[in-house]
Structure formats: C-alpha cells, structure tokens
Amino acid sequence: GQQVMQIPQYQHVQEGEDFTTYCNSSTTLSNIQWYKQRPGGHPVFLIQLVKSGEVKKQKRLTFQFGEAKKNSSLHITATQTTDVGTYFCAGPRVDSNYQLIWGAGTKLIIKP
C-alpha cells in the first residue's frame, strides 16, 4: 500500500546547528504538507507544497518538494529551543483525495 517514509526518526543537535528531515513517498503526491507538534501538544500545520521542484521559506525554515513530487525535505537553519518538537510530513492518499498519509515524524532534540 501507499507509504510515506520519514527519516531520521530522531535528530539531536546543538542549539545553533542546522536540522533536516526527509520525506519519501511510494507514490507521486498531488501535494505535501508539513506539520509541527510541540511536546505535549497537537500537530500544527506549517505549509503545503504543490508544484514540482517548489521551494518555500518561512524565516529559518526551508521546505522543498522534489521534481518527481515523491520526496520532500524540511531544513531548519540555526536551530533554537523554540524549534523543539516532532515534524511530520503528510500527503493525500492516491485512492482517496480526502485522507492524508502521514510520515512517522522526526523528533528534533536540542542537546543541553
């Protein structure tokens, strides 16, 4: 069945270092969405990418959608403690454009 794989599962960084999470779909996606979940919180929508090769920026966050629309990445420059949380990617199911298939998430941990 359709899958969305996300790596790594965890990433430990020193504050100020960069962070990247990668998302790979088994199928071509019409769009890909990114969400952030703070510890003890709920997933919050960050952005949606639709076009092949699209790159969008939100301050220190850079989102990319691959040319084949099967992979995506989120890069955070110079992490801050406020970036701590789990980042999820999600894309529509191919057989039901009304459901999202979720990656397992990448947990960003800032080393003390």
Place this chain on the structure above:
Amino acid sequence: DAGVIQSPRHEVTEMGQEVTLRCKPISGHDYLFWYRQTMMRGLELLIYFNNNVPIDDSGMPEDRFSAKMPNASFSTLKIQPSEPRDSAVYFCASSFTGATEAFFGQGTRLTVV
C-alpha cells in the same frame, strides 16, 4: 473561531468502562477526522466524516470503537468496553476540503488502568 475543541483533555478510566470523547470541529469545515497517537504506532487515522457521514472507518481497531457525527458541529468517539491497550492520545481534526490543511484539537489523553 476557537479552533477544534475536544473534551475531556484527560481521561483516566478503569478497564471495562465506557469512554466517550467529544469534538467540535471548526465551523464550515466539511471533513472531520479522528486520529489516535501512540509512541509505538505514531499517528493513525481511525475514521473520517464528510458532511456528517462516515466515509472510511477502516482504521477503527475493533468493534469496541464507534464514532458518530449527529450534526455539523459535534462528533463523538466511543470505546466500550475500554482496555489498557486503548491508552493513547486521541485527536480530532477538521478540514475544509479533505486532504488539505488539517486543524487539530488539543487532544484527549486517555489512560485505561
């Protein structure tokens, strides 16, 4: 709008008891989703509704789980009888057009002892 509202925020119950989780979606959103999140299994879609009609309940783990949406502003997820393995955070989410931006409630943390 106050966003998606879930209640209760925390629920501790004994095995065998009935549990009812409640959700009020964002007004105007036609889609409502119930998710379960655990460390082991991540975020799982249990069921979703479109215009109050259940569309896909294939994620509901067992017959002990049931969900209803009697009107556009209210949905319930019921577990009867509850078991310890049902312990998880249950999220309700709503969206305007299905697989687009989903707005999540703050979740209900369920503990079955």
